[in-house]
Amino acid sequence: MRAVIAEDLVLLRDGLSRLLGDNGIEVVATVDNGDSLITSVLLERPDIAIVDVRLPPTFGDEGLRAALEIRRRVPDTAILVLSQYVEQTYARELLADGRGGTGYLLKDRVIDIPQFVEAVRRVADGGTALDPEVVAQLFAVRRRSDPLERLTPREREVLAAMAEGRSNAGIAEALVLSVGAVEKHVASILQKLDLPPSETDHRRVLAVLAYLQEQL
Amino acid sequence: MRRTFNELVYLLSGLVAAAVWFGLLLAGWLLTALSALTPLVVPVLIAFRWATHGLAAGEAALARELLGVDTRVGQAPSGGRGYLNRIRGVLGDAVFWRQQSFGAIRMLAGFASGLAAAIAVGSSLYLVSLPLTYRWVDQWQVHTLGRALAAVPVGVVALAVSVLLVHALARAWARMTPALLGTAAPRSTPRRSGLGEHAAAYAAVNAIAVVIWALTTRAYFWPEWTLLALAVPLALHAIGIRSLAVPRRWRWVGVHAATAGVLTVLLAAIWAVTGRGYFWPVWPFLAFVLTAGVHALVVRRSSLEARIDVLETTRAGAVEAAEGELRRIERDLHDGAQARLVALGMSLGLAEQRLAHDPEGAKLLLEEARVGAEEALRELRDLARGIHPPVLTDRGLEAALAALVARIPLPVDLAVDLVRRPAPAQETAAYFVAAEALANASKHAGATRITVRIGGGSDTLVVRVQDDGHGGADAGGAGLTGLARRVQALDGTVRVTSPDGGPTIVEAVMPCAP
Numbered sequence: 001m002r003a004v005i006a007e008d009l010v011l012l013r014d015g016l017s018r019l020l021g022d023n024g025i026e027v028v029a030t031v032d033n034g035d036s037l038i039t040s041v042l043l044e045r046p047d048i049a050i051v052d053v054r055l056p057p058t059f060g061d062e063g064l065r066a067a068l069e070i071r072r073r074v075p076d077t078a079i080l081v082l083s084q085y086v087e088q089t090y091a092r093e094l095l096a097d098g099r100g101g102t103g104y105l106l107k108d109r110v111i112d113i114p115q116f117v118e119a120v121r122r123v124a125d126g127g128t129a130l131d132p133e134v135v136a137q138l139f140a141v142r143r144r145s146d147p148l149e150r151l152t153p154r155e156r157e158v159l160a161a162m163a164e165g166r167s168n169a170g171i172a173e174a175l176v177l178s179v180g181a182v183e184k185h186v187a188s189i190l191q192k193l194d195l196p197p198s199e200t201d202h203r204r205v206l207a208v209l210a211y212l213q214e215q216l
Numbered sequence: 217m218r219r220t221f222n223e224l225v226y227l228l229s230g231l232v233a234a235a236v237w238f239g240l241l242l243a244g245w246l247l248t249a250l251s252a253l254t255p256l257v258v259p260v261l262i263a264f265r266w267a268t269h270g271l272a273a274g275e276a277a278l279a280r281e282l283l284g285v286d287t288r289v290g291q292a293p294s295g296g297r298g299y300l301n302r303i304r305g306v307l308g309d310a311v312f313w314r315q316q317s318f319g320a321i322r323m324l325a326g327f328a329s330g331l332a333a334a335i336a337v338g339s340s341l342y343l344v345s346l347p348l349t350y351r352w353v354d355q356w357q358v359h360t361l362g363r364a365l366a367a368v369p370v371g372v373v374a375l376a377v378s379v380l381l382v383h384a385l386a387r388a389w390a391r392m393t394p395a396l397l398g399t400a401a402p403r404s405t406p407r408r409s410g411l412g413e414h415a416a417a418y419a420a421v422n423a424i425a426v427v428i429w430a431l432t433t434r435a436y437f438w439p440e441w442t443l444l445a446l447a448v449p450l451a452l453h454a455i456g457i458r459s460l461a462v463p464r465r466w467r468w469v470g471v472h473a474a475t476a477g478v479l480t481v482l483l484a485a486i487w488a489v490t491g492r493g494y495f496w497p498v499w500p501f502l503a504f505v506l507t508a509g510v511h512a513l514v515v516r517r518s519s520l521e522a523r524i525d526v527l528e529t530t531r532a533g534a535v536e537a538a539e540g541e542l543r544r545i546e547r548d549l550h551d552g553a554q555a556r557l558v559a560l561g562m563s564l565g566l567a568e569q570r571l572a573h574d575p576e577g578a579k580l581l582l583e584e585a586r587v588g589a590e591e592a593l594r595e596l597r598d599l600a601r602g603i604h605p606p607v608l609t610d611r612g613l614e615a616a617l618a619a620l621v622a623r624i625p626l627p628v629d630l631a632v633d634l635v636r637r638p639a640p641a642q643e644t645a646a647y648f649v650a651a652e653a654l655a656n657a658s659k660h661a662g663a664t665r666i667t668v669r670i671g672g673g674s675d676t677l678v679v680r681v682q683d684d685g686h687g688g689a690d691a692g693g694a695g696l697t698g699l700a701r702r703v704q705a706l707d708g709t710v711r712v713t714s715p716d717g718g719p720t721i722v723e724a725v726m727p728c729a730p
Binding site for chain 1: 548550555561565569588
């Protein structure tokens with residue numbers, strides 16, 4: 001698997017490079033700004049671009065804009081956006097085109113290396129990785145006649161894990177459940193929230209997110 | 217011969233010129249005084265200046281023709297726009313005042329020198345011509361031709377002396393005329409008030425008037441009029457000088473009130489030296505009080521409005537500066553300490569991964585992590601200090617600046633001289649002005665030495681940072697702009713002078729009420 005990294009802080013850029021290299025992901029280019037990112041993606045055609053939201057020269061959402069531009073020009077490149085903070089607004093923009101291969105994580109997540117590497121692989125394979133913080137933000141909103149109230153605590157945990165982009169196996173591992181139990185919970189959730197069953201994990205995530213955001 | 221004749225004519229012209237200048241100066245200043253507090257003062261002053269200028273031009277032409285000096289008056293300057301500016305245009309015009317001085321001198325010394333020349337030359341000629349005229353004039357007991365002839369040598373000697381006198385007097389005028397009327401270089405010496413000279417001239421003129429009065433009729437004490445009339449320009453002059461000490465906003469109100477006072481006294485004096493009947497000055501006095509009161513109210517109102525404008529601007533600036541500061545802190549936290557902690561976590565995670573199969577590599581990573589933790593701590597400490605250094609609160613400016621200076625890699629000469637400790641807001645602003653200027657000087661100016669001075673009296677705080685670098689600092693830079701706003705919100709000012717080639721001086725002055 002081949003990756004491009006866009007990160008302006010040398011410390012993190014080198015760390016990420018080494019971390020991915022140690023875990024068998026080849027880093028083919030590292031850049032420190034949005035324009036170079038687009039160029040190197042066009043040149044290298046990596047499987048995944050790992051992008052810091054805030055990049056020079058504006059130190060605003062430069063990275064996010066570059067990511068959306070890559071989406072438009074090289075649609076099959078998976079994109080994992082890293083940030084010092086996460087906002088569900090950015091998540092919505094990133095996921096708006098409804099395609100897979102998108103991730104949005106706090107930089108803190110790289111500390112749990114196996115989990116992080118797993119997320120990188122999942123996104124590169126066309127899956128989704130959404131930071132638990134974002135999911136928590138989505139859950140935190142109070143809704144009138146909240147349908148989430150109808151879920152059991154365990155079902156809510158499963159729903160959150162689904163929203164993060166995990167597969168049934170991933171959910172089972174994270175919550176220490178059997179895959180069968182997870183499948184039962186998922187079916188129950190989809191039924192309670194009136195969501196259609198989906199053939200892929202990715203479709204399911206989008207449906208769940210769309211549902212959560214629509215309730216805002 | 218011709219030269220002597222020209223000089224004599226010039227000196228004699230002084231007798232006429234003295235009368236003309238006397239009339240002009242008296243009329244001009246009386247009219248100015250009488251119209252001083254009305255809009256009429258503008259046309260009066262402008263006409264006065266034009267008349268003075270015209271007469272001065274005539275005098276210059278006369279001196280050119282008769283004394284052979286190269287004197288030309290310059291173009292009369294055109295007045296500015298607006299009521300006060302026009303008055304200022306006349307009263308602040310050095311050329312006008314030089315022409316006025318010339319007029320006053322011509323009036324007094326011109327009359328005296330003309331009279332002296334006339335008497336000297338006239339009496340000499342009279343003595344010389346006695347042999348022809350003794351029959352018709354009966355003076356000095358010259359009744360016979362013999363005595364008349366004896367007077368001739370005396371007359372010749374007197375004539376020679378008179379010619380020398382004429383030369384000397386004419387030379388004096390030839391020197392003075394271009395100095396006062398010429399377009400010659402303006403004085404390079406600092407402006408002086410000239411009030412002492414003015415007072416001396418006033419005393420001299422009146423002394424001469426009183427002497428003339430004493431030597432002549434001694435009837436009606438007419439010098440009272442020169443005493444009164446010339447007191448007005450002297451008083452206005454004094455008011456003008458004193459007004460410079462009054463804060464700018466109230467200056468014209470002060471001038472107005474003081475002028476009204478002078479005029480009231482003048483009118484009361486006129487009343488006193490004339491009939492002393494009905495006390496008519498009460499009416500102009502009431503009018504003066506009223507107009508001065510209205511003036512003061514208008515100025516007060518406009519000064520309050522101006523103050524509101526300043527407060528609105530500086531408040532917006534302060535809010536903006538605070539916001540910029542918060543953005544900076546947010547970025548420093550995210551990209552500094554937080555990024556270091558992420559890197560630290562990454563190193564620890566990698567070390568964990570490697571521990572089993574590569575203990576040496578893991579050890580290196582752990583070491584890296586420890587260094588990272590130290591750096592993250594240092595960055596957090598720096599950030600906190602950048603928000604507000606604790607030592608500033610605990611020990612004040614001198615200790616805080618000493619700590620700051622110790623971290624600058626250049627020799628810094630620090631001197632803090634404070635009467636008492638400033639309020640926290642001023643103290644903090646002063647600290648950050650010094651900190652920013654020090655950082656700029658040590659990073660960008662190429663300086664080898666920096667001087668920091670903190671001082672000020674009981675009601676101001678002054679911060680001055682000077683370096684010997686190459687100058688060219690950008691006063692509009694983000695750091696200095698933010699600080700300038702912070703200082704302006706405290707009613708202070710920040711001034712940056714940084715010519716190419718240096719030195720750079722950053723100076724902040726802020727009031728700090730006791």
